[in-house]
Every structure is written in structure tokens, then in C-alpha cells.
Amino acid sequence: MKKDKQVFGTTEWATKNANCISGCIHNCKYCYSKEMAIRFKRKTSENWAVEEVNHNNIKKNHKKIDGYIMFPSSHDVSPENLEDTLLFLGNLLKAYNDILIVSKPHLSVIKKICETFADKKDNILFRFTIGSNNTEVLKFWEPGAPSFEERLESLRYAYESGFKTSISCEPVLDPNVHELLGLLLPYVTDSIWIGKPNFLLKRLRTNGVHDEESSNKAKELDASLTDFWVNNLYDLYKDNPKIKWKESIKKVLNIKVQTKKGLDI
16 A cells, blocks of 8 residues: 655645745845755756746736635745735635635734735744744844844734734754744744754755855754754643653654645644
8 A cells, every 4th residue: 555645744734835926135045945946947056035026926816725825935035025925915805715824924024914814814824934933043044134133023913913823933943942942932823843953964055055154053953953942842741731842853753744735733
């Protein structure tokens, strides 16, 4: 009998992905989407940070689907592409779709989305990517993305505006997760997902990151996220219903990895 394929990456969260831009100004060193774009010759490491809007996708009408649509999955939302993003989101929401908005958030962007779609709170779940509470660490790995302080303020704003909120702590960018969770949990209504970096050194190489400092930091980060670290973290949060574990953590803990897309559990 054929074994069901385990879900991985975004399929743990959503049944479908939606995007309207090629490239991303955040230019994260470890980016999976950048790696794929380079591998399939859609972009290069040099022009990945130059965003190209797919205007046909912006205008496209959408049908209602079951489960969450993750937007975006291969770029991010920034002040520069906000106008196009609002049009695209509006078309998705016209069909009463449930949208998982995943972003390294800019505060001005989150304010505008909350204002524009204030009547769609039931259909939107924010999931902000925050892998460290140290801005220097974030700026090293995610050079074009907002600081920790701006991301925390964006989370707080969405929460206080009555939207559903959650966090992706994947990839974990330093092992001091306990302190990070303490800062985030008061403003999370849904969940915090924790996951280790996947194929970190390989992705750095493909993405054109060849400097010795990045390679050394990648090795140090991988070495710090040991099975002992995973088990310690699990012991601390196993009874907290808001803490969820990505596939990379589940495998260490021998927790069943789902085979159905979008279960978000």
C-alpha cells in the first residue's frame, strides 16, 4: 500500500497558496522562494530583490475554496507593493475566502490592511514571521525586513484591532526562543509555530550568499538547535495549546506529521 506523503512547509498551514509578485525586497538570505526562483531560472540572486508585479493575477477573480489560502507564500507585503496587494486581497475576499496573511510585517502596511478590511476580520488570520527578538540577528538574516520592534508593534496593532493573530517562528534564528515567546504570547489569539531552519547552508549557497561570516553563523545556528534543545523547549510548552510544532520539530519528537494539507495542527 502506498504511504501517504507527509505535508511540509506551507502545506501544514493552508490548502492553497496565492501570490501576485515575483521577487522580494526583504531579500532574506535563507529564502526558500528565492532558491526556487534561481533554480528554475525565473530570477537571479542579483535581481531577486527587484519586485515584478503580475498584473494579470491582481485583476483575477477567485472562487471560494475550502480551507485557508496562504498569501503571500513566495514574496512579502511591503509599503512599495501595498496598493497592488490591497487589490489582490480584495479580490480573494470578495469570494469569502479565508486568508492566512503571512508576513514580516511593516507597521504601516498592517495598519492599512486592518483599516481596509475591518469588516473582514472573520476571514483573515495574520501570521507574522519572527525568528528572534534580537534586531541585529534579524537584520543579519533578513536584511531588507523590519526590526523586531516594528514586528512586535504590528502584532500588537492587529491584535488590538480585533484581528486573529499568530506567529511563525520558522526559521528559529537564535536558540533564545523562551524569551521571544514571552514577548509574543500576550498578543496571539491563535498559535505560534516553531520550526528549525531547513537546508540552511544549501539555500545560502544557491541564493548567492558565499561570505565566510554567513557560513559560520549558519553552522553555529544549526549546531545550537540540538535534539536536547528541542526536547527542552517541548517540555516547557507541551501543555500550552497556542504552541505548535513544524515538521522539523515533530520529527525530533516523534510526533506524527500530518498527511493532509492545511490542517494547521
